[in-house]
Amino acid sequence: MRRKAHYEMDMTTGPLLGKILRFALPLIFTGVLQLFYNAADVVVVGRFASSTALAAVSSTGSLINLIVNVFMGLSLGASVSVAKAYGAGDHKEVSDTVHTTIAMAIVCGVVVSIIGMCFGKPLLRLMDTPEEVLELSGLYVTIYFAGSLFNMVYNFGAAILRAVGDTRRPMYYLILSGLINVVLNFVFVVFFHMSVAGVALATIISQIVSAVLVVICLMRTHSSIRLEPRKLRIVKDKALTLIKVGLPAGFQGAVFSISNVLIQSSINSFGADAMAGNGAAANIEGFVYVAMTAFYTAALTFTSQNLGARKTERLGRIMLVCQCCVVVTGLTLGSIVKLFSPQLLSIYSPDWNVIQMGMKRNDIITITYFLAGMMDVFVGGLRGMGNSFVPMIISLLGACVFRVIWIFTVFAAYRSLTVLYLSYPISWLLTGTVQCICYLIVKKRISQKIKAEDALMQA
Secondary structure, three states: OOOOOOOOOOOOOOOHHHHHHHHHHHHHHHHHHHHHHHHHHHHHHHHHOOHHHHHHHHOOHHHHHHHHHHHHHHHHHHHHHHHHHHHHOOHHHHHHHHHHHHHHHHHHHHHHHHHHHHHHHHHHHHOOOOHHHHHHHHHHHHHHHHOHHHHHHHHHHHHHHHHOOOOHHHHHHHHHHHHHHHHHHHHHHHHOOOHHHHHHHHHHHHHHHHHHHHHHHHHHOOOOOOOOHHHOOOOHHHHHHHHHHHHHHHHHHHHHHHHHHHHHHHHHOOOHHHHHHHHHHHHHHHHHHHHHHHHHHHHHHHHHHHHHOOOHHHHHHHHHHHHHHHHHHHHHHHHHHHHOHHHHHHHHOOOHHHHHHHHHHHHHHHHHHHHHHHHHHHHHHHHHOOOOHHHHHHHHHHHHHHHHHHHHOHHHHOOOHHHHHOHHHHHHHHHHHHHHHHHHHHHHHHHHHHHHHHHHHHO
């Protein structure tokens, strides 16, 4: 039996708040560093290239997420599987899942590259991207997707580390790769005048660095998550488990992305200033969102480990602590963004028209963003219990269907950016309420099942 590395965490014993915060804080910082990839791209092109280049980069996020999220969901499946086996102390199960995960990351990376490079520009055209922006947007997504292999390997590898409570080393790796990304952005755009191509290339190089570092980390660890290249293979039953949990999660991410693509198409109809302002505001909000997402990941991982250890009495407390943390985080950071909205938006663009357009979004989203965090934490708890299909269906109805109906009814009747942005908080509230009810039902059923199994074993 391999020893536990000092970076790892036993989530099945002791008080929860301290451990959840120790798990979440590095994860928040890691998320912020990941946002620096796109934020640095947007800031540099907005300041040193042109407003057209800014619109080109900022308008690609919805499409990139749509394609990537379907496959990235499998990394969540890996995190649940590894955490559950780790909590149960099944080290062979952990090892088999780790090697299957990395093998699938390589396959997914190649597939995403092919899809993105071949269909990126045609999909941008379907999104009604203006002609003056289309060529640069198409160039950005083509270069970005060329590096998808490294993006997948890093994220799948980081998911493995987080499943055993290690959120610090992924943070260290992104500190280095994030700095490389920022420096190369300036070098390629300011000195070599590469504009959109420069920021996309800088992103790929930084992703290569983070992917290499996380692979080296897994290969050098002495715990049960050790990666040995000769053992890389896709074990059928492990892959099916990853797909069972991860694919619905990926489709759920894609569902949100589909609705966001429709919203982005509506925003595009207001012109380049609205596109640039929306992109800048979305980048700022992203920093609030990644802070809240840390508690979603905590809910998922702590739930998985405790379920593996058959300690269902801790599941409710995990949910309560994570919900309190996400509400405080969302309200605090959202209020700060709302208060300093003009100043923050001016970092991305000095154009007052762009700033005003960005403020229209911030006025609606920032004060209600905690609702999205609460919704996600319930989803994390459901996925941690191995139930990923139900959250997907709820999100399909509450996010995609509702927002599509909103766009073609309310927005069509009262056509303004404010009305368009109102679809976000209303959909979060509706979806989160249903996710909460489902979480309580699933937790009760699983607790009763495990208690019955334990009673039979003792009989």
